[in-house]
Amino acid sequence: MAVGKAVWGIDIGHSAVKALKCRMHEDGFWMVAEAFDFIEYPNPLNQAGAGAEGLIKDALREFLSRNDIRNDKVCISVPGQAGLARFFKAPPVEAKRIADIVKYEAKQQIPFPLEDVIWDYQPMPGSHEEEGISLETEIGIFAMKRDQIFRSLQPYLDTAIDVDAVQLAPICLYNFVANDQLTVNPLKEEYDPANQPPSYVIVSMGTETTDLVITNGFRVWQRSLPIGGNHFTKQLTKELKLTFAKAEHLKRHASEAENAKLVFQAMRPVFNDLVTEIQRSIGFFQTLDRKAKISRIIPIGNGMKLPGLIPYLGKNLGYDVVELEGYQKLTGTDVTSSPTFRENMLSFATCYGLCLQGLNKSALRTSLLPQEILVDRLVRQKKPWAVAAVASLLAACALNFGFHWQAYNAAQNPAFDDGLSKISAVQSRSSSFTSSDSTMMTEKENLEQIGRYVVGNEENRRLWPELMKAITAALPVDPDVPPGQVSKKPIEERPDLQITSIESQYFPDLSLWYTDAVKQKYSATLENRKAILLRLEEGEEASPAIDEEIAKEEREAAADGAPQPAATDGEEIEAEPSSEDAALTAAEAEADVELDESEVDPEDELAGPTAEESGWIVQLTGLHFHNSRSARENAGAQYVRNTLIDQLDRGSVELINEDNEPEIVTMKELGISHPIIAVDTVPREVQIDNPKWEPQTLGSEAMGEGGYGMYPGGGNMRNANGTDAEDQEPPKIRVKVYRFKVQFCWRETPLSKREEMRREAELAAAEEAEANGDFAEVEMEN
Known part of the structure; x- marks a missing residue:
């Protein structure tokens, strides 16, 4: 058609x-x-x-x-x-x-x-x-x-x-x-x-x-x-x-x-x-x-x-x-x-x-x-409408003038002239007061703007350090290891994420970043949030711990020099999730979790930022070795979701408030939202340097004529601390590494804005509590 x-x-x-x-x-x-x-x-x-x-x-x-x-x-x-x-x-x-x-x-x-x-x-x-x-x-x-x-x-x-x-x-x-x-x-x-x-x-x-x-x-x-x-x-x-x-x-x-x-x-x-x-x-x-x-x-x-x-x-x-x-x-x-x-x-x-x-x-x-032909045509087409409009306007003006003249002639009375002059004087005085008030209000607004500019510069200097501190707080740590010391656990059992780079890009229109692909990845974050909340209700941890029995078997196998048992197909899927569907295995099995009144409906969050919103997209590039069989499903991308993504989604960080005292600020209050795994890979087995390895040295007896029953120069090979070469750590160890890129949206939220939002929330909560109390009194009277 x-x-x-x-x-x-x-x-x-x-x-x-x-x-x-x-x-x-x-x-x-x-x-x-x-x-x-x-x-x-x-x-x-x-x-x-x-x-x-x-x-x-x-x-x-x-x-x-x-x-x-x-x-x-x-x-x-x-x-x-x-x-x-x-x-x-x-x-x-x-x-x-x-x-x-x-x-x-x-x-x-x-x-x-x-x-x-x-x-x-x-x-x-x-x-x-x-x-x-x-x-x-x-x-x-x-x-x-x-x-x-x-x-x-x-x-x-x-x-x-x-x-x-x-x-x-x-x-x-x-x-x-x-x-x-x-x-x-x-x-x-x-x-x-x-x-x-x-x-x-x-x-x-x-x-x-x-x-x-x-x-x-x-x-x-x-x-x-x-x-x-x-x-x-x-x-x-x-x-x-x-x-x-x-x-x-x-x-x-x-x-x-x-x-x-x-x-x-x-x-x-x-x-x-x-x-x-x-x-x-x-x-x-x-x-x-x-x-x-x-x-x-x-x-x-x-x-x-x-x-x-x-x-x-x-x-x-x-x-x-x-x-x-x-x-x-x-x-x-x-x-x-x-x-x-x-x-x-x-x-x-x-x-x-x-x-x-x-x-x-x-x-x-x-x-x-030629443009002159177009202009002539437009003029020719608009000429009847222009004539009609002018005639209508002229008729309306004449009619309006007739009504005004009739009203003026009916209301004209010389006795009103004295009163009208007094009214004009009062009106003139009122106009002077209004003009003076407008001048003073303009000066007040200028002073307020200068104040906001001075305060704003100080607040803006705190924005990026606060963001860096929030990212640091979102990384997993081992509570058993004091700060400044290195864990003695095997590297694949350490609750650790390594961030190699941090990049950012400003978007005047955040909806350009929030595409359908990003929306699908963020739905995985929301599903994982439900699974974590369900585990917390059942008394479990947000990030499941290492299975100590399997970890012990792996350490014993490594100590004996025997190769680690190959994972079955099912185990490999648990240990090495490489897609959004595999990462949501635990989340798909959970029941609906009831939301608190303070929490936002995931459906509203999934809608994402609108075209009128602006902000920064921050990208974290990193890796982790938490990919052994003992980690079970808490490996690969799922480990990132249970730790870094979960903390960026619903975590908090300790910052300094306007009274120079520490306070807890949630990631939402800081302006962080919609964390996703932008680039998801499969854990790969690599060789890395063994920090426990020490190079071999010749024992002192190897330099002489040899010990009892030995040929000259037949001394044992020993390392620097005197242990035999058979007991020495290998120079390289084989681990599985998972590389990822995490992105999240950050809207700059200065300290003054956070305080204002909190005061508004407290006021709204007080009004709601007062309204609920009045409603309860009415019910009791009935």
Whole structure:
């Protein structure tokens, strides 16, 4: 089903006027053709004495008599040889400076003063920006002399057809091929200069010239060849001594002629000239872009219906010449199945591209329509409304004045003058008081602002140290190990997380960070919170402790030198979770946990920050070795969730308040929220240096003649502390390491803001308690 406003694409050629009316299908993919028109002139426009202007006006009047174009957009084409197209690659600059660079390039590229031309520009598809900087941006500049534009628009102005866009015919062909023929979508894909898609050559033969367009969807190159359909006709008139009309008829029915061979031999020089021009143009293009790969040639225009021309091009050019049998993305059976449309289908490609531009589906949307025409049209359209508005305003003013004069005349009494003068004096005094009050309030606000600025600087210096202290407080510690000492437990049994780097990035719009992927990862944090709360209700720890029996077996096995038993499939899943689903094994089995009144509903938290919220995204990169079999399910990512993530989610830290006394501040009050594991890996077995290892040394007896019953120099190898080499620790130990990246959202919450939030919470709690007490008294009275 077609929706939206319809667009007419009109192409005025030397032999006919072609028009196509289209709307966009509701799915946004198909273009629905609703009507078309093909009006052939009695004589070609280039024929001597034909009266080109009169023939065009008559054709447009006939078009208007057949079709209703009211409320429809109209886009027209102008010949490519009358315009100018230049392309240049802009340097990496801010996007807002592109316009200045284009204006400078236009002065260099256009060989006329800019006030004498109509020009427009557009970045080519495939360009991209990074942080507001335009990279690899190729820009096309399109221009045409002002007098030629008005000469092309004059037939439309004479027939009262309002034109909405003017486009060069080669650019219309590019829009048609980019939308209908190419396998890539230049509007949705990025351009890779090192790996270009194949290029298509569009050869559009007109009456006097042939437009040649080469494009891969992201780049376009066009040239006008001085050979057209009339050159074949003129060759026949010259070789066979025929009139122009008879030669034109013979050209169109060459295969049906009595001596077809003679006809084709007469036209062979033009065939050869056309092939030579195309080969020269393609060769020149390949010298400009050596990485371009031409895959096929698409012939366009009624001139290509000359019998034998398309096979001749395919044979002599060496490329695959594809003859169009229909438009791939154009539907509307009333048009596409019409015999007239199918017979002249090759000549509607330009109209197809114009309709795409009018429907805002084209790759290039520049327009050479003069601005003065648009202004005149807007003024003409708004003039009736302006006259009506002025008349209505005048009538309203007159009516209002009549009412006011009547009221004034009825209320006018000289006895009131003394009272009114006293009222004016009081009003003047009141105004002076109001002005003085406003001045003092302004001074007060300035002083308050200065105070906030002074206090704010002190508070802002505390923000990042407080954040670092909160991160440190969120890391797990061994309560049995005093501060400053190293645990003697095996490294895989230590409750330890190592943070290797801390990075941060400011987001003016936090919703850009909170994507669907982040939302899914945060849902894992909420599920793990439920599981932890359930364990705490059952008297268990938030982070399950090491299984001492398994740990003892592992230590004994390591002491005996025996390899540790390989984990079964089930054990490996518990010890090495590598995905969100595996990490939630314990959380999925828990029942619903009732929330306290002070806690936030997880569904509200899962909604995430809105577009109006700003803040920092902090990323912690780290690792841990808590991945042995004795850790069971509390390993890998789950260990990070049970410790660091859980503390960032619902933990607290001791900070200094405004009275310079320590107080407990929750992570929520500090502005920390939505902690997730951004990068989740699988624990990998690695070798690390053994801190207990000491290098071997030779015993003192090894330097002498040897002990009793030993050969000289046969002393034992011993380490630095005198133990035998057999009892020495190995230099390397094998452990499993889990590497992770944790991200969380941090909104800067200064001390004064925290205190204000607490006072508001206490006030709200007191009001709620008072309301609950009044309600209880009413119930008791009842």
